[in-house]
Amino acid sequence: MRIAQLANFVGPTSGGMRRAIDQLGQRYVTAGHERLLVIPGPEDRVTESAAGIVAQVRGVRVTGGYRIILAMSGVLKALEDFAPTSVEVSDKWTLAGIGPWARRHRAGSILFSHERLDDMASDFLRLPVRPLVHLRNRALARDFDRVVVTTRYSAGEWDGTSARLVTVPLGVDLDTFRPPAERSDPGAVIRLIHAGRMSREKYPQLAIAVAAELHRRGVPVELTVAGTGPHLAWLREQAEEGPVRFLGYVDGREELARLYGEADISLSVAPTETFGLAVLEALACGTPVVTADVGGARELVDDSCAEWGAPCAAALADAVQRLGTRLVDDPHSLRQAARTRAELYSWDTSAARMLAVHAEVSG
Numbered sequence: 001m002r003i004a005q006l007a008n009f010v011g012p013t014s015g016g017m018r019r020a021i022d023q024l025g026q027r028y029v030t031a032g033h034e035r036l037l038v039i040p041g042p043e044d045r046v047t048e049s050a051a052g053i054v055a056q057v058r059g060v061r062v063t064g065g066y067r068i069i070l071a072m073s074g075v076l077k078a079l080e081d082f083a084p085t086s087v088e089v090s091d092k093w094t095l096a097g098i099g100p101w102a103r104r105h106r107a108g109s110i111l112f113s114h115e116r117l118d119d120m121a122s123d124f125l126r127l128p129v130r131p132l133v134h135l136r137n138r139a140l141a142r143d144f145d146r147v148v149v150t151t152r153y154s155a156g157e158w159d160g161t162s163a164r165l166v167t168v169p170l171g172v173d174l175d176t177f178r179p180p181a182e183r184s185d186p187g188a189v190i191r192l193i194h195a196g197r198m199s200r201e202k203y204p205q206l207a208i209a210v211a212a213e214l215h216r217r218g219v220p221v222e223l224t225v226a227g228t229g230p231h232l233a234w235l236r237e238q239a240e241e242g243p244v245r246f247l248g249y250v251d252g253r254e255e256l257a258r259l260y261g262e263a264d265i266s267l268s269v270a271p272t273e274t275f276g277l278a279v280l281e282a283l284a285c286g287t288p289v290v291t292a293d294v295g296g297a298r299e300l301v302d303d304s305c306a307e308w309g310a311p312c313a314a315a316l317a318d319a320v321q322r323l324g325t326r327l328v329d330d331p332h333s334l335r336q337a338a339r340t341r342a343e344l345y346s347w348d349t350s351a352a353r354m355l356a357v358h359a360e361v362s363g
Contacts, residue, residue, distance in 0.1 A: 108361025
């Protein structure tokens with residue numbers, strides 16, 4: 001097969017979506033298929049490597065240092081030169097028109113739904129945008145042969161549409177993210193970590209509020225925040241003099257794995273998260289997790305390796321204290337359960353499922 005992957009909002013400091021695209025795409029090539037990746041950049045440029053062809057198309061800079069492709073001529077030229085048997089579009093904005101293009105060119109089409117736009121946009125804008133998102137999704141459902149979602153929560157956005165849904169959970173690099181060779185027992189201070197984009201829709205402000213609530217209760221705690229984004233300065237102000245340490249962008253997956261391995265508990269508390277790669281990465285390092293009781297991240301964990309609560313500081317602080325008590329009582333069993341849970345999610349399995357979808361639509 002000749003598979004074209006397309007995405008906006010992909011840059012040097014991109015998070016989960018970029019990792020998913022790269023991990024899947026590399027496995028497409030390893031399995032013997034040809035791959036084209038179309039992403040925005042500061043200029044038009046085409047490069048080739050062992051991982052396939054990358055067509056960088058000039059995009060307009062938007063918030064957070066990301067870019068979005070507005071002029072489609074470069075995209076269409078790359079596709080026409082490549083002549084894909086199927087396209088995999090990780091974008092609901094300007095690249096969504098590639099679904100009809102694929103139909104006209106007798107190629108299969110897959111929309112990869114990485115975010116739940118109805119909840120995220122409503123929450124971020126504080127406006128009743130769900131009817132508009134639903135109207136848009138009804139059109140997208142007609143334009144693509146399949147819509148890939150990662151969790152039941154993610155699938156909920158497509159209720160009431162004609163979308164032919166396929167659920168494909170993402171994976172985790174179990175070699176890079178692994179428990180440290182040596183690990184100290186929990187100490188007097190609960191060491192928390194939150195890793196992700198510093199943007200309000202990812203809820204780092206809630207993780208900071210949880211640390212502040214624990215501090216207010218007199219619980220010794222330290223929160224390490226790893227990541228960068230458009231709201232980093234605002235988040236620093238929110239933290240004030242609280243027990244929070246900001247690292248900024250962490251360059252290298254091995255360094256991030258080390259940070260997870262040093263933490264007692266990882267916070268992944270966004271109630272609008274459709275999946276939660278950070279959850280799996282923490283679990284793979286043997287670090288148990290606190291999540292919100294709604295959203296995709298909650299579906300990745302069970303009570304062997306996690307606690308959860310309503311998406312508010314008080315309830316999540318309660319969850320941290322419960323998990324902290326369990327860590328003191330039996331740290332080995334809890335950490336082993338975290339690793340065992342992560343081992344249920346493999347990028348090889350994700351890629352195999354995606355290749356089966358590509359084969360279906362390429363028919």
